[in-house]
Each structure stands twice: as C-alpha cells, then as structure tokens.
Amino acid sequence: MSLIESTATELLGQLQSGRTTAVEIAAACLKQIDRHDAKIKAFLRVDRDGALARAAEIDARRKAGKPVGRLGGLPVAVKDLLCTKGQRTTCGSRMLENFRPPYDATVIAKLRAADAVLIGRTNMDEFAMGGSNENSAFGLTHNPWDLTRIPGGSSGGAAASLAASMVPLSVGSDTGGSVRQPAGFCGVLGMKPTYGRVSRYGLVAFASSLDQIGPLGRSAEDIALLLEVIAGGDPLDSTSVDRPVPKYTESIARPLENLRIGLVREHFGEGLDAEVEAAVREATRVYQSLGATVSELSMPHGKYAVATYYIIAPCEASSNLARYDGAHYGHRTDEKAMAVELAAQRKALQQTGDSRKLEALDNPLIRMYRRTRAEGFGAEVKRRIMIGTYALSAGYYDAYYLKALKVRRLIRQDYDRAFEQVDLIAGPVAPTPAFEIGEKVDDPLAMYLLDLYTASANLAGIAGMSIPCGLSTGGLPIGLQLQAPPFEEERLLRAAHMFQQATDWHTRRPELS
Amino acid sequence: MSISREEVEKVSLLGRLLLGPGELEKMTSQMGQILDYMHLLSEVDTENVEPMAHALDLTNVLRDDTPGVSLPRDEALAAAPHRDDECFLVPAVLGDP
Numbered sequence: 001m002s003l004i005e006s007t008a009t010e011l012l013g014q015l016q017s018g019r020t021t022a023v024e025i026a027a028a029c030l031k032q033i034d035r036h037d038a039k040i041k042a043f044l045r046v047d048r049d050g051a052l053a054r055a056a057e058i059d060a061r062r063k064a065g066k067p068v069g070r071l072g073g074l075p076v077a078v079k080d081l082l083c084t085k086g087q088r089t090t091c092g093s094r095m096l097e098n099f100r101p102p103y104d105a106t107v108i109a110k111l112r113a114a115d116a117v118l119i120g121r122t123n124m125d126e127f128a129m130g131g132s133n134e135n136s137a138f139g140l141t142h143n144p145w146d147l148t149r150i151p152g153g154s155s156g157g158a159a160a161s162l163a164a165s166m167v168p169l170s171v172g173s174d175t176g177g178s179v180r181q182p183a184g185f186c187g188v189l190g191m192k193p194t195y196g197r198v199s200r201y202g203l204v205a206f207a208s209s210l211d212q213i214g215p216l217g218r219s220a221e222d223i224a225l226l227l228e229v230i231a232g233g234d235p236l237d238s239t240s241v242d243r244p245v246p247k248y249t250e251s252i253a254r255p256l257e258n259l260r261i262g263l264v265r266e267h268f269g270e271g272l273d274a275e276v277e278a279a280v281r282e283a284t285r286v287y288q289s290l291g292a293t294v295s296e297l298s299m300p301h302g303k304y305a306v307a308t309y310y311i312i313a314p315c316e317a318s319s320n321l322a323r324y325d326g327a328h329y330g331h332r333t334d335e336k337a338m339a340v341e342l343a344a345q346r347k348a349l350q351q352t353g354d355s356r357k358l359e360a361l362d363n364p365l366i367r368m369y370r371r372t373r374a375e376g377f378g379a380e381v382k383r384r385i386m387i388g389t390y391a392l393s394a395g396y397y398d399a400y401y402l403k404a405l406k407v408r409r410l411i412r413q414d415y416d417r418a419f420e421q422v423d424l425i426a427g428p429v430a431p432t433p434a435f436e437i438g439e440k441v442d443d444p445l446a447m448y449l450l451d452l453y454t455a456s457a458n459l460a461g462i463a464g465m466s467i468p469c470g471l472s473t474g475g476l477p478i479g480l481q482l483q484a485p486p487f488e489e490e491r492l493l494r495a496a497h498m499f500q501q502a503t504d505w506h507t508r509r510p511e512l513s
Numbered sequence: 514m515s516i517s518r519e520e521v522e523k524v525s526l527l528g529r530l531l532l533g534p535g536e537l538e539k540m541t542s543q544m545g546q547i548l549d550y551m552h553l554l555s556e557v558d559t560e561n562v563e564p565m566a567h568a569l570d571l572t573n574v575l576r577d578d579t580p581g582v583s584l585p586r587d588e589a590l591a592a593a594p595h596r597d598d599e600c601f602l603v604p605a606v607l608g609d610p
Contacts, residue, residue: 325529370531
C-alpha cells in the first residue's frame with residue numbers, strides 16, 4: 001500500500017521500523033495535495049517548506065536515537081480555527097483574513113510536542129457556522145466523492161483532506177455536528193469528544209458551552225492515537241476536565257463483551273433517506289453478528305434539539321463574536337470613507353429636518369464597529385449574531401434563551417435514561433448523503449435541520465463518533481453515528497474498531513481524476 | 514411573521530451590524546422563518562425544569578496567587594489595526610463630531 005493510502009497507525013509502524021521517513025511521508029502528502037487540491041480545495045494554506053523542514057528535523061532525531069514524540073513525524077492537517085503563533089488563523093472569515101495570533105492553542109502545542117508535522121490549514125464554514133463549507137469566505141471545498149457536492153461542515157476541509165488521501169490525520173471542531181457530519185459525508189471517521197475532554201484554549205470560540213475539538217482519521221486506531229495526544233485537562237481552560245487520559249490505543253483491539261446498543265425510535269421517522277436507514281440498520285446487524293444486543297428506545301425530546309441548539313448556539317455566538325470590534329485585531333473599516341458617509345448622512349438629515357433620526361445617528365465609534373462587522377462577517381454569521389442578539393434582548397430572554405436551556409436539560413435527561421438501558425446509541429449522522437453545492441444556500445432553516453441527529457450530543461455534552469457504514473447507489477458515503485455517555489470515548493473507539501474488523505467501508509476511497 | 518423590519522433594524526444596532534436595505538429585507542424574512550420554527554419549543558412542558566447553561570457541573574478553578582508571565586504589551590498590540598506605542602486607537606467618542 002502506498003504511503004498516502006496507509007493509515008496513521010500503519011505509517012507510524014513504518015517510521016519506527018525505518019522502512020520510511022517523515023520526509024518521504026510529507027513529500028507524498030504534498031504531492032497528493034498538488035495533484036488534487038486545485039479541484040477539491042480542502043486546504044486554505046499549505047506549509048510546504050515548514051512541513052518538510054520539520055519532518056527532516058524529526059527524522060534526524062530518530063536516526064540519532066534521540067526521543068521522538070507520539071506522532072513521530074506524521075503529517076496532521078489543522079482546521080483554520082486553532083490559534084497558531086505568528087501564523088495566519090482565519091476561521092474562514094474576512095474578519096480574520098490577516099490575523100496572526102500571539103500564542104499557540106493548547107492542542108497546537110500538544111501536536112508540536114508530539115512531533116506532528118503541521119502540514120497545512122483546512123477550509124471551514126466561517127467561524128464554524130454551517131454544515132456545507134459554503135460559508136467560507138475563501139471559497140468552496142468540494143466533496144472528493146463527487147465534486148458537485150458539498151463535503152459537509154463546518155470541518156469540511158478536514159474531512160475532504162482525509163477522503164482525498166492528502167493527510168493521514170486531521171483536527172476539526174464540533175459545536176453541533178461539525179466533525180461528525182463532514183466525516184459522514186466524506187467517508188472517514190470523526191469524533192466529538194465529551195465536553196471538557198480536550199482543551200479549548202486557543203480554539204476561536206463560537207459557542208463556548210458546546211464547542212469541542214475533535215480528531216478525524218481513516219481508522220478507529222488513528223482516532224485513538226490522535227485523541228490520546230490532544231486530550232487532557234489544561235490550566236488554561238477552566239472548562240477542561242482534569243482526569244487521566246486513557247491509553248485508547250492499548251485498549252482499542254479488545255472487543256466489547258455483552259454490548260448493548262440502542263436505536264432511537266424517533267431517529268427513523270420522516271425525512272430520513274431510505275438508503276441511509278438501510279445502511280444504519282445493516283450496521284446494527286453487523287454488531288448483532290458480533291454478539292451485541294440491539295434494542296429500541298425512545299428519546300422524546302430529540303425532536304427539539306435543532307430548535308434548542310439554534311437558540312443557544314447563536315446566543316453564545318453573539319456574545320463571543322462581540323470581540324470583533326475593529327479595535328484589537330482583525331478587520332477594520334476604512335475610517336476616512338466612514339467619516340465621509342457619516343457627514344453626508346448628517347447633512348441629509350439636517351436638510352430634511354428629521355431631528356429624531358439625526359439624534360439616533362451613530363456616533364463615529366459605533367459606526368466604526370458596525371461598518372467593520374458588516375464588512376468582515378458573511379451572511380450566515382450575521383444571521384446568527386442577529387438571532388442570538390434578539391433572543392438575549394430584553395423581553396425575549398425568557399421566551400427563547402431560558403426556555404431553550406430548560407429543554408436542554410430535558411434532552412440531557414433523555415440521554416441519562418437511555419444510557420441506563422444501553423451502552424451505546426447507534427443511528428444516522430445526517431438524514432441524507434452529501435447534497436449538491438448550492439442546493440440549500442438560500443434556505444438557512446433547511447440547512448439547520450440537517451443537524452437533527454448530531455446537535456443533541458453537544459447540548460448534552462456527551463461523546464459521539466461518525467464511522468463509514470455504506471455507500472449510496474449514487475456512490476456517496478453514509479455514516480453511522482455512535483454516541484456514548486460522558487468520558488466513554490474508549491467505548492466508542494473499541495466499538496468502532498470492532499465494526500472495522502468486520503467490514504471494510506472505512507477503506508473505500510473515491511476515485512480522483 | 515414574528516419579527517418586524519423595525520425590530521430587525523433595532524437588533525442590528527444592538528448586535529453592532531449595519532444592514533443595507535436589501536439585506537434588511539432578507540434578514541427580516543429569514544429571521545421570521547427561523548423564529549417561527551423555534552416556537553416548536555412552546556409545546557414542551559418545562560415547569561419545574563432547571564435551566565442547563567452548561568454540560569458540566571462547573572466549579573471554580575483556582576491557581577496559586579503567584580504572578581506569571583503575561584503577554585507583553587507590544588505583542589498584544591501587534592495585531593491592532595490602529596495603535597500607538599501604548600494603546601489601541603479608535604475614533605473619538607467624546608466631543609462634537
């Protein structure tokens with residue numbers, strides 16, 4: 001098997017035995033990117049020289065018999081929202097087009113310490129808001145399985161980079177399904193760890209009570225490897241949880257005995273594509289053949305997940321994104337043009353004698369904020385700021401935000417009850433396979449409804465994972481979602497590995513022209 | 514429609530956004546649609562349900578009160594669009610325009 005087709009775990013074995021070098025792997029990945037990324041556009045930027053220099057340095061250390069980190073020279077792609085000192089971190093936004101953070105995110109620091117080769121930055125929906133990558137300010141990413149389709153989002157570039165064999169490992173983030181859904185659409189694996197399992201320090205914030213950084217890869221073993229490196233408590237993130245990180249890579253090959261899998265009755269209703277349902281049901285039969293018992297259960301509040309999520313996430317976003325004020329960093333409007341505009345508006349109002357409007361005219365500081373943000377943010381980000389600002393404003397807080405927080409509790413209680421009966425919940429990742437580019441751009445609500453099966457895991461703070469489990473008749477990947485109680489990532493990984501020992505969906509790759 | 518154009522305009526000021534006439538029109542219709550959908554939640558009985566702002570039972574995390582290294586001022590100012598040696602600069606807030 002060629003270097004680019006191998007899993008990270010296989011490559012690590014080859015590196016350790018001296019059959020290949022980090023430079024050879026990085027060069028093979030760069031070559032694949034050169035060949036195919038003009039069409040797929042998974043990457044916003046590729047650090048060719050930096051990657052090769054880093055790989056050579058790790059090779060030299062290994063050759064000299066000196067210690068080498070856990071990822072020992074493996075290339076890793078990073079979603080463009082993890083702060084990286086001195087290097088552009090755009091979040092897919094004009095607002096941060098030229099932003100160079102003054103520090104490293106904890107996950108970036110951990111990747112460096114583990115001797116990962118940071119090969120490039122992947123495309124994403126602006127500020128991680130979206131499920132198709134169509135909200136990136138820097139262009140579309142195409143699904144490697146069908147270039148006319150979206151790769152999913154918001155970690156669309158991360159999933160596409162793996163599906164197109166450009167890298168063995170990728171890091172994304174998941175606020176309402178943003179790792180699991182693109183992984184499902186691109187036929188790779190992706191995990192949203194338990195809230196608090198991975199430090200969010202240096203992750204550009206979208207919705208702080210929901211955001212979680214997660215690994216993407218092409219095998220369960222690879223996800224285990226990457227999670228082991230990035231997980232752990234962090235004094236710089238007070239919401240990270242300080243408990244030991246299990247050796248996921250050591251336990252992964254141990255099958256789960258007497259595994260109880262639950263199917264949520266409400267997941268198999270209206271709107272679920274027949275082929276997706278068939279693939280998910282077939283996957284549960286695979287688990288049955290491996291000794292698992294499968295039962296149905298009800299999670300009555302699941303149908304409220306989208307409404308709950310699309311109140312809470314925009315509320316948190318409107319607050320988090322208040323920091324983009326044109327004063328501290330990021331885009332700032334042209335002040336001269338702004339002064340001219342304001343003067344003209346003032347003059348016009350003075351002439352018409354509209355004293356009420358004249359009184360309400362923005363002062364220059366407010367107008368600087370407003371123009372800066374109007375220019376720097378795209379349509380979806382503006383929509384979410386507006387919804388969040390509205391839902392938090394006087395008179396509406398109780399009806400929207402507080403109500404959503406209460407339903408959130410009920411969704412969590414559904415999970416707590418479900419996990420008394422079963423060890424894992426299995427179901428679809430998304431209602432359909434990847435859709436056509438442009439299909440839903442003018443219908444934000446239709447786009448939101450795609451998060452029906454994924455958003456509840458973020459609301460509840462539990463762990464979830466997406467695993468390839470089939471292909472549609474149109475040749476598009478279908479994902480199986482597994483969900484586990486908080487801090488049971490090990491259970492997810494062992495279950496995913498069991499499935500991959502019995503099936504080969506995770507080894508399928510698109511034909512790239 | 515659950516939100517008016519005037520309300521949308523007011524919210525755009527609160528959110529420090531500036532929407533052009535076309536954008537305002539579209540935003541009003543899209544927000545109306547989205548907020549209508551949110552009313553689905555009104556059928557849920559949330560009497561006596563504690564709101565859940567966070568997935569974890571958060572507790573204060575304290576560190577020893579010993580000074581550490583902070584971001585040097587020059588680095589903190591480095592990405593500012595408009596600055597002098599010590600401060601972020603913004604348009605004048607006080608006085609007549």
